[in-house]
Amino acid sequence: MPERPIFDGINLVVRDMDAAVAFYRRLGIEVPDGMQEWDPHHRNADAGSGTDFDFDSVAFAHQWDAGWPGGPGAVIGFRVESRDEVDRLFTDLTGAGYRGQQPPYDAFWGARYAIVEDPDGNAVGIMSPSDPERRSMVDPPS
Numbered sequence: 001m002p003e004r005p006i007f008d009g010i011n012l013v014v015r016d017m018d019a020a021v022a023f024y025r026r027l028g029i030e031v032p033d034g035m036q037e038w039d040p041h042h043r044n045a046d047a048g049s050g051t052d053f054d055f056d057s058v059a060f061a062h063q064w065d066a067g068w069p070g071g072p073g074a075v076i077g078f079r080v081e082s083r084d085e086v087d088r089l090f091t092d093l094t095g096a097g098y099r100g101q102q103p104p105y106d107a108f109w110g111a112r113y114a115i116v117e118d119p120d121g122n123a124v125g126i127m128s129p130s131d132p133e134r135r136s137m138v139d140p141p142s
Contacts, residue, residue, distance in 0.1 A: 003085055005078035005126065009052025013061045013073050017043065020055050029053070037140050052077060059141035064108075065115050065123070067101035075115060075123040083112035083128040090114040090126065110135040 014020040017040050021031045030046040033039060041060040047053040061068045065075070080086060087104045093116045094100045101123055102115040110130035115123050 003081050005080050005089070007051070007077070008079035008127065009054065009077040011052075011054045011056050011061075011075040011077065011125070013056050013058055013068070013071075013075070015058060015072050017041070017055060017057055024055075031055070041140050057141065063138065063141060064113070065102045067115065068123075069101075073123065075125045077125040077127060079127055079129070081129070086112040086114050086126050086128050090116060106134055108136045108138045 012020065021043055024045060025031050030048075031043050032046070034043060041057040043055040045053040045055065056064075058068075058071060061075075080089065090100060090104050098119070099117040099121075100114070101117055102113070104112055104114040104126075107113040107127075110132055111134075112128040114126045116126070118124055
């Protein structure tokens with residue numbers, strides 16, 4: 001029996017990073033500043049639950065999801081135990097007729113990553129553990 005994906009986090013794709021960060025900070029979520037050149041494009045919040053809660057600019061979302069439809073939205077993230085399982089789930093889901101937004105690839109943060117849409121068009125990310133040996137540098141969007 002295949003392994004079960006584990007809910008791992010949400011990437012909130014935002015139009016205005018400063019406005020989004022101000023809102024969530026006012027809500028009580030800790031959103032630390034990061035590297036100055038990345039702050040307009042990516043922030044990682046501490047939601048206190050051990051789950052990833054990331055904010056990404058629309059421009060940055062296009063770097064890690066070639067099929068991102070544009071504009072704000074969210075990617076619901078699930079973690080699986082292996083790189084092969086990312087490929088297997090993507091093939092199974094798209095073979096069953098669900099739309100693939102981002103075919104599996106070796107992402108710059110070292111994980112195998114893919115995105116499919118659920119029946120309502122919500123983006124669902126499937127990610128393997130990150131392998132530090134597979135990480136690469138990317139420049140912030142311009």
